[in-house]
Structure formats: C-alpha cells, structure tokens
Amino acid sequence: MRTRVAIIGAGPAGLLLSQLLHDRGIDAVLLEARDREYCEGRQRAGMLEQATVDVLREAGAADRLDREGLVHHGIHLRFAGRDRHIDFPSRTGGRSVTVYGQTEIVKDLVAKRIAEGARMYFDAPVTAIEGIDGAAPRVRFLRDGVEEVLECDLVAGCDGFHGVSRGAIPADVLKTHERAHPFAWLGILADVAPSTDDLIYAYSERGFALHSMRSRAVSRLYLQVDPDADLADWPDERIWAELRERLALPGWRLDEGPIRERSITPMRSFVAEPMSFGRLFLAGDAAHIVPPTGAKGLNLAMADVRVLARACAEYFLAGSRAGLDGYSDACLRRVWRAEQFSSWMTTLLHARADASGFDRRCQEAELAYVADSSAAMDSLAENYVGYTWAD
Template sequence: MSTIEITTQVAVVGGGPSGLTMAYLLRQAGIDVEVVENRSRPYTVDRVRAGVLEQSAVELLTKAGLGERLHTEGQKHDGIYLQFDGEKHRVPFADLINRSVWVYGQQEVMKDLLVAHDKQGFSAHYECDNVALHNLLTDAPSVTYTQNGQDVRITARFIIGADGFHGISRPSIPESEITHHERVYPFGWLGILADVEPSTDELIYAIHDDGFAMHSMRSNTVSRLYLQVDPEDDIANWSDERIWEALQTRLGHPGFTLKEGPITEKSITPMRSWVSSPMRYGNLFLVGDSAHIVPPTGAKGLNSAFGDIAVLTPSLLDFFTTGNEKGIDAYSKDSLDRIWRTQNFSMYMTNMLHRFYSDNPAQDDFDYRSQLGQLRTVVNSRHGMAFLAENYTGIVW
C-alpha cells in the first residue's frame, strides 16, 4: 500500500487545546494547517485538566471569536482567598490591579475549539499511530504516521510540537541540542470532582498543619477540590469518607461550611517543574507542555501554552506574508524569558502553601511557621498582594 502524501504550510502535532488553538488562529489568517493527534477525539475532550484562565488567555480566545460561551457560562473571579492559622484573607485582584481570572475548564475550551474547527470545515487526524518527525533541519520537515493501517506523510514548512510532556515532539530533538531543567516536589495533589454546589464564591488556597488544601469549582453545581498527599500514595487508600474528612479539617474555619456530595472522579498527580531549552530546533517549535510544565498551584499550565501561542502565531504569519524571520528567530528566547518568570511564581506559590516534611521535626516546624509569616506578610501588604495579583492574573503578553 502506497503512502498518502499531504503538503501543507504548518503541521501541528497534538490535538489538545494548545494545538487546536494554534491551528485555528493560523487558519483564520489563511494559513494551511494539518493537525495530527494520537488519541481519539472524545478522549481529548474528556480529560480533566486546568480550570482557571488568566485575563490574557480570555482576551486571546475572545478576540479569536472563541469566547461566547466562556463569557456566558464561565465564572469571572476578581480575587482568591488565602487561608492559614484558621483565618481567611481575600486578595482582591480587581481592586489592586484591575485584572481578573475566569473559572472555565479545559474541557469546555476544547468543546469550543472543536465546534469552531467544525465550522471551518477542518478536523484533526485522530488516532494516529507511530507518529514520527523527520528532516527538522530542512525547509521541508515532515510528520509520518499510520491511521487505520494506512501510512501517511505530511510535509510542511514548519512543525508545531503541541503534544504535551509525554509526546513525540521534544524527544525528536537530539539530546545534544536541548537542555532540560527539572525540580521534583516531594508531594502530589489528590484531586476530586464532586457533584455539589461550591462552598465558596472564589478559590481558596489553604495551608494547614496537615498540609495544603484547595477549593476550586467547575460550575455552579460541580466542585473541584485538592489535598496535598504523598505522590507515591495509592488512590485506593483514599475512600470518599477519608477525603471529605481531610478536606473538612484543612479547609475548616469559623463560619465556614464545606458542602459534601458524590465524588465522580479522583486521582493523585505528582508535582514537578520542567523547562526544556531551546523551544525551537530547526523548523520545529515546541509549545505548551511539550516544552514546560509547572506545578498547578499558580494555575499556569494552559495559560503558559496560550502565552506561547500568542508569541508564535503572529511571528509565523509575519514570515508567511513578508518572509521576515525576526519573530520566529526570537520565539524561543522571548518565550523562555516569560516561562522562567512563570516558573518562579509557580514555585513561590507552591513553596508558600505546602508543608515540607523531613527527618527533622524541629526544622519542619520552623519552616512551617516561616511560611505562615510569609503569608501574613503578603496579606498585610498592598504591595505584597499586588505582586501576587499581577502574577496570578497573568503576565501581559
């Protein structure tokens, strides 16, 4: 059986929110794009991922015509709560810096993107096996894969690697040409989805003697909650009753009632920070989790990917319309400058809000009390709260 040959201007590897947003924006501008995804279309929608969008991400989606449902069904939040020592303090983003965030799950973003792509008359190539990248240092790099037993080759001018941390794009770069920076945290997040009305109007970030806890939400009827746990723990050890008991303990404070309901999903996710540099190799560009991941404490995962897209898309358009390579040549450096600022904030939030345990209880107690001092410094200072607000709502692209 002969190989099917496809020629396009841009090939995007990865049909998640990063890849589909990139493809949609390029197609809007008249650029030919093909998207390759190894999973099924339903799988890309069903994955439970990020739920907080920065203001710049909302502006990007809105400008692209992807914000109608976001603005009607998403929840605009003008602040967050920091909770410690049995006290809850609000950081008022809108009052401090006139910026906000939106609670709108990645699954909802994916639904909007798929509808938009269908209206364009385009669809990703789903359930592609044996995906591989070739000739990345040439002006005609290619993506090969097998779909339903048929071999396919897509030849493009550029390839966008948007296939996540476990994808094929980053490993396609020779190890001699890329540097990996990593920090692994000694804890994970046990996350649940529960069919229960949120017990709070805005996100609560809490540190307790027992560890970190967080109350988020996905809608007016679905709550998303997290607990700091051992990353090696087995979710089978956590019955629904044990989870709710731990959440009640860590989130409890005078005058607050945590509503409980049926838990529909639960899992434990290890936490790490990762950056790969550079984010370009030849005519392959890395976007989102394929190049960098962050602990979720600062709500930066999907937002960081949108930042990459906001930088790379106009640079590619400039190249295709004028031949100017200045933007694409600067992409890696410009993105990494922003990413390291994002990594710093994510680490700041993670270190401030989680318990770190060692074999030295006296040191652990000292560190915990120092964290409480840091939190009190933040909430007692307008400048401290403004720093948090500026970074949490997102670096302006």
C-alpha cells in the same frame, strides 16, 4: 499530503494554533494520536488569565465561555484561623481570572475547527519528524494503520510532555531543567455547588487544600498527599473529613456531595530550552510543566501559540523570519517567570513532613507577611492574573 504548518497534538495549544492560523489564511494540518472522545474528556486546568480569555475571543471560540465561565475577582488565603481575601482588580488595574474547564475549551475549539472544514485527524499517531534542520520537514504518521507522510514548511509540537516532538531536537542542543516536588494533589470533581465565591488556598500543618470549582453546580477540590499515595486509601468520607479539617474557619461550612471523579497528580517543574530548532517549534507541555498551585500551565500554552501564530503570519505573509527566530526567547522569558511564581506558591502553601520547627515558623511568618503587606498582595495578584505576555 502537503501543508504549510504541521501541528502535532489536539490539546488546547494545538487546537488554538490551528484556529489562529486558519483565521490568518495559513493552511495547517493537525494530527492527534488519541481519539476525539479522549481529547474532549481529559480533566485538566480551568483557571484562565484575562489574556487567555482574550485570545479565545479573538479566535471566535468564546461564546460558551462568556455564557458559562465564572469570573473571579481574587482568592482567599486561609491559614491559622485567618482568611485574607486578595482582590485582583484593585491591585492589577482591573484584571481578573475566569474559571472555565480546559475540557470545555477543547470541545469548543474542536467543534469550531470541524465546522470550518479543518484537516484534523484523530487516531493518527506521529511516528517520526524528519528534516527540521532543512527546508522541507516531513512528519510521518499512521492513519487506519497505514503510514502516511505530511510535507510542510514548519512543525508545531503541541503534543504534551510525553509526545514525540521534543525528542526531535538533537540531544546536544536541547537542555532540560527539572524539579520533582515532594507533594502530590488528590483532586476530586463533586456534584455540589461551591461553598465559596472565590478560590480558597488553605495552609495547615495537616497539608494544603484548595477549594475551586468547575461551574455553579460542580466543585473542584484538592488535597495535598504524598506522591506515592494510593486512591484506594482515600474513600469519600476520608476525603471530605480531611477537606473539612484543612479548610476550617469559624462560621464557615463546607457543603459535600457525590464525588464523580478523583485522581492523584504528582507535582513537578520542567523546562526545555530552546523551544525551537530549525523548523520545529514547541508549545505548551511539550516545552514546560509547572506545579498547578499558580494556575499557569494552560495559560502558558495559550500564550505560546499566540506568539507562534503571529510569527507564522510574519513569515508566510510578510516574508520575515524575525518572529520565528525570536520565538523561543520570547516565550522562555514568560515561562521562567511563571516557573518561579508557581514554585514559590507551592513552597509557601504546602506542609513538609521533614520541615524543622524553624522552617515551619518561617513559613508561617511568610504567610502572615503576604496577608498583611499590601506590596506582597500586589505581587501575588499581579503574577496570578498574568504578569507577562510575550509579544
């Protein structure tokens, strides 16, 4: 089998790259280790920067997003009995964010790629990536239990943190940076209309809470828990009681409903650099992980592949390697900005059991500063809606 670009991973990054390359007339084959049902069922992020919405529209994959997505014009910062609404458009030149689940983006892109006859193989785990330091890379994969070889010009590793792509970069070349945060999130999907217009980020000495949503009828809520927490210790009533306590505000009520899904996610930061080696290019979670507090993970992945698609077009259609050679540096500038912002938001809003009284009072002072300072709110808004977009 032969193609120009071998794409490993059918998450949003790999699917969007496949679509953007197709739109530019560049042949690609997409390989995914899991089945289609699994890929379309994974519950992940759902907060889209304006630039992410724009690139999905560019790819012709935003019809349902435009109908069903929930545009948000800010967030509520809630602490110490206060609620400060930070308005994004007035502080960012009119930009906002949109709630639309990653699961729905994957469904939309899969349907579009299939309708357009894409060579896309599910249940096709990659076993080896070879020759990326030469002119003729090869990707070995299994299909129906039989090994096949995909010859290509470039390889795009969009297969997530646990995928095989990052490991293909020589150990003496790859440098990784990692931080394990002392928090985890217990997240639920509940069949109840949201109790808020915009997202609520709440700090209390009991821990952080977030009121988000997936649609006008489905709420997405999170609680800070210990990284070793067990779901068995969190029955429905305890979850709702803790959410009521942490989100409490005089005159406001949290509506409750049946919980359809729940999970616990540890929080970590991770960056691999460089994001390319030879003819292999990493994108999305294969190259970087951010704690979810800043709503950056999905948006970073979509930004990566937009840069990569443009670089591939320059290479195949104009004969220039400039975009490919500059890909890693261009993406990492944006990645590190997002890592810093996400870590700051996490530190600002989470309660540490080992914090001293001095540390807690400093944290409360910083929260008050963010809520009272126009400059601080401008900075938070600018970073939240997307501070940079690498070209």
